[in-house]
Amino acid sequence: MYKFKITIAYDGTHYSGWQLQNNSITIQFLLQEALQTVLRTPTLVTGSGRTDAGVHALGQVAHFTSEIDLNLYSFAHSVNSLLPHDISLLSIDPVPEEFHARYSAKAKIYHYYLHTDRVLNPFTRLYRTHLLYPIDRELFRKSLNLFIGTHDFTSFANEASLGAAAKNPIKTISRIDLFEERSGLRIEFEGNGFLYKMVRNMVGTALEVASGKINIDHLAKLFSAKDRRLAGQTASPEGLFLAEVIY
Amino acid sequence: MYKFKITIAYDGTHYSGWQLQNNSITIQFLLQEALQTVLRTPTLVTGSGRTDAGVHALGQVAHFTSEIDLNLYSFAHSVNSLLPHDISLLSIDPVPEEFHARYSAKAKIYHYYLHTDRVLNPFTRLYRTHLLYPIDRELFRKSLNLFIGTHDFTSFANEASLGAAAKNPIKTISRIDLFEERSGLRIEFEGNGFLYKMVRNMVGTALEVASGKINIDHLAKLFSAKDRRLAGQTASPEGLFLAEVIY
Numbered sequence: 001m002y003k004f005k006i007t008i009a010y011d012g013t014h015y016s017g018w019q020l021q022n023n024s025i026t027i028q029f030l031l032q033e034a035l036q037t038v039l040r041t042p043t044l045v046t047g048s049g050r051t052d053a054g055v056h057a058l059g060q061v062a063h064f065t066s067e068i069d070l071n072l073y074s075f076a077h078s079v080n081s082l083l084p085h086d087i088s089l090l091s092i093d094p095v096p097e098e099f100h101a102r103y104s105a106k107a108k109i110y111h112y113y114l115h116t117d118r119v120l121n122p123f124t125r126l127y128r129t130h131l132l133y134p135i136d137r138e139l140f141r142k143s144l145n146l147f148i149g150t151h152d153f154t155s156f157a158n159e160a161s162l163g164a165a166a167k168n169p170i171k172t173i174s175r176i177d178l179f180e181e182r183s184g185l186r187i188e189f190e191g192n193g194f195l196y197k198m199v200r201n202m203v204g205t206a207l208e209v210a211s212g213k214i215n216i217d218h219l220a221k222l223f224s225a226k227d228r229r230l231a232g233q234t235a236s237p238e239g240l241f242l243a244e245v246i247y
Numbered sequence: 248m249y250k251f252k253i254t255i256a257y258d259g260t261h262y263s264g265w266q267l268q269n270n271s272i273t274i275q276f277l278l279q280e281a282l283q284t285v286l287r288t289p290t291l292v293t294g295s296g297r298t299d300a301g302v303h304a305l306g307q308v309a310h311f312t313s314e315i316d317l318n319l320y321s322f323a324h325s326v327n328s329l330l331p332h333d334i335s336l337l338s339i340d341p342v343p344e345e346f347h348a349r350y351s352a353k354a355k356i357y358h359y360y361l362h363t364d365r366v367l368n369p370f371t372r373l374y375r376t377h378l379l380y381p382i383d384r385e386l387f388r389k390s391l392n393l394f395i396g397t398h399d400f401t402s403f404a405n406e407a408s409l410g411a412a413a414k415n416p417i418k419t420i421s422r423i424d425l426f427e428e429r430s431g432l433r434i435e436f437e438g439n440g441f442l443y444k445m446v447r448n449m450v451g452t453a454l455e456v457a458s459g460k461i462n463i464d465h466l467a468k469l470f471s472a473k474d475r476r477l478a479g480q481t482a483s484p485e486g487l488f489l490a491e492v493i494y
Binding site for chain 1: 303
């Protein structure tokens with residue numbers, strides 16, 4: 001038995017997210033179809049975690065097993081020729097049997113992009129969340145900084161359709177950096193795990209503080225409140241990228 | 248009578264080019280519809296020149312006239328709210344009566360992007376021409392350099408559907424620069440005028456030299472040959488951007 005780690009980039013615009021679903025086209029489904037066609041045998045692709053509908057990935061990671069060893073170069077080429085152009089297999093590497101795309105992951109990095117110019121950019125419109133109101137950038141930065149550290153993130157986790165109950169809501173975010181870009185902002189989040197819609201809920205809540213809808217003291221109390229209804233709205237998916245999974 | 252110059256960016260992927268056509272959605276058509284709605288009167292939008300189906304623009308320029316003076320800020324906002332998200336009115340400025348988007352233009356700058364990585368990038372796939380074969384970059388640079396200067400470009404002009412016969416085929420290209428980018432190449436062309444499909448025919452022909460299909464000596468003779476059939480194929484539209492019109 002051979003085990004392989006694959007790294008995938010995708011434009012999530014036209015898909016119902018990563019995870020297999022009935023009656024929807026998902027990244028996992030298309031990847032599995034392509035792998036099965038090349039391997040000529042039913043194949044399960046296990047991802048590092050889900051990404052939601054409309055969310056993008058620069059470096060999603062998954063694993064699969066094969067009875068036969070593979071010529072990695074020609075295998076990657078064959079898989080890419082079967083995938084639609086908005087999904088790319090970036091690399092494939094052999095991994096030991098113990099490797100698991102989800103359980104072996106030590107940390108994940110997400111990027112969230114905000115377009116703050118009044119005029120939309122036709123070329124980045126699908127990859128930036130367009131902010132239609134002004135924000136206080138210093139207050140935005142302060143709000144984001146409150147998420148750094150080890151907290152119970154229950155107030156920032158949507159109920160997932162499956163398996164959420166079992167998840168430990170205590171996560172550690174080691175880094176949140178805010179960068180000014182030409183037409184907006186880029187926020188980078190690095191942490192040992194993220195709950196369902198957690199990044200978008202943190203961004204949405206920090207935006208509500210920065211636009212004067214919520215007081216920053218209220219935000220600080222949300223960790224102990226453990227109530228999703230007290231936090232801000234979920235920010236749009238199009239600005240979110242799963243940038244890297246660290247093992 | 249008031250005259251205005253507008254600068255527009257667009258993602259040309261889903262349009263039949265700039266120019267008004269029967270039974271097709273074009274940029275000029277949508278812009279004209281939006282302006283007419285805001286101005287409440289039939290309005291003609293005159294562009295600096297056409298761009299073809301699938302070609303993009305970072306800074307296309309056009310002009311129109313209005314019986315009434317405009318509040319430029321709110322006018323731009325209203326027009327943008329009526330345009331689809333892949334077309335953006337970037338700026339609007341009052342200009343003297345003599346200004347003409349096409350005839351006053353002194354030069355134009357085009358950018359052409361080639362993606363040379365084996366694996367396609369899901370996020371730039373609509374904005375780069377994917378080169379599926381290897382090229383000799385030095386030979387590519389030498390081929391492109393042959394186009395600099397004042398030449399009869401008949402061999403590099405496709406027959407246009409309208410008005411081409413009247414055009415002077417002698418054009419001056421003042422600058423062609425080739426830049427290495429992370430996953431490919433960017434070529435910048437600056438010249439006082441460009442014939443129909445001329446940039447794409449220059450790129451296509453230089454690519455045929457750089458991939459060994461045409462000898463570079465043959466390319467040098469194409470100016471005097473004045474025969475489009477002797478030059479290379481027209482390169483794909485998705486890599487081409489009208490970057491700037493200089494007045």
